[in-house]
Amino acid sequence: MYKIYRQNCPVAKTLDILGDRWTLLIVRDLLKGKARFKDLEASLPGIPTNILADRLKLLEANQIVVRTYYCAHPPRAEYHLTPRGQELSAVIAALALWGARHLSDEQRFELVHTGCGAPVDQQWVCPACGKEIPPLRVHTATIRPE
């Protein structure tokens, strides 16, 4: 769906890259440290091989993933998130938190702090006010040229 939305909105622009089937789950697994094609394929049951290859190329083309070779003959690649790719952890975490709250049935999930194991909360903070603000009080604004 690359650039299907053609909207000058940061949500639509992000979904132009990430909104296609499987892509965000690939990012989720890269965040978990999976790096090799076979490992990604194994953690995504049902993904067609060509779709996984295609999505990794798209992520690479958008500087979300870098490909390196850990074996020259035969060529074998590893995929790692770039810093901008790692920042997608906030998107994955928001999806996980909503799913954990609202969609769990037989098993329940929560998001926990890797350091201490306690459940965590997501907040929006306004540095100007120094206050926590609910997400509904956040909106997108165009930055005026200086």
Next chain:
Amino acid sequence: MYKIYRQNCPVAKTLDILGDRWTLLIVRDLLKGKARFKDLEASLPGIPTNILADRLKLLEANQIVVRTYYCAHPPRAEYHLTPRGQELSAVIAALALWGARHLSDEQRFELVHTGCGAPVDQQWVCPACGKEIPPLRVHTATIRPE
């Protein structure tokens, strides 16, 4: 793609509902207060009418949207987010923040506090530690039955 992933992971479960083309942009526009079919259609250039109707039905079936009628003859519906639907603002905000940081070209965006207009930041907070934590130090855990 309803339930295509079949993974018992809150990210995959969320994307089973929201990961299809257009769905998150519909949620974005419902968050902005758009409520009528024609208004949603107008704000999503290129969306096929049957896809918009289908996505709204899926959101309604998953208690993310409620449909009410503002006119009985002819029947005319309005769509509003439920409280669980409004909580998706955290997902939309995370997508917007990432896009604003990394994908803007001629126009730059930022997320601002609706109250005071200052740029805002997203944080993860651990109530046990009382500390802000980076999203990479957050992971999903299964809650043990009590």
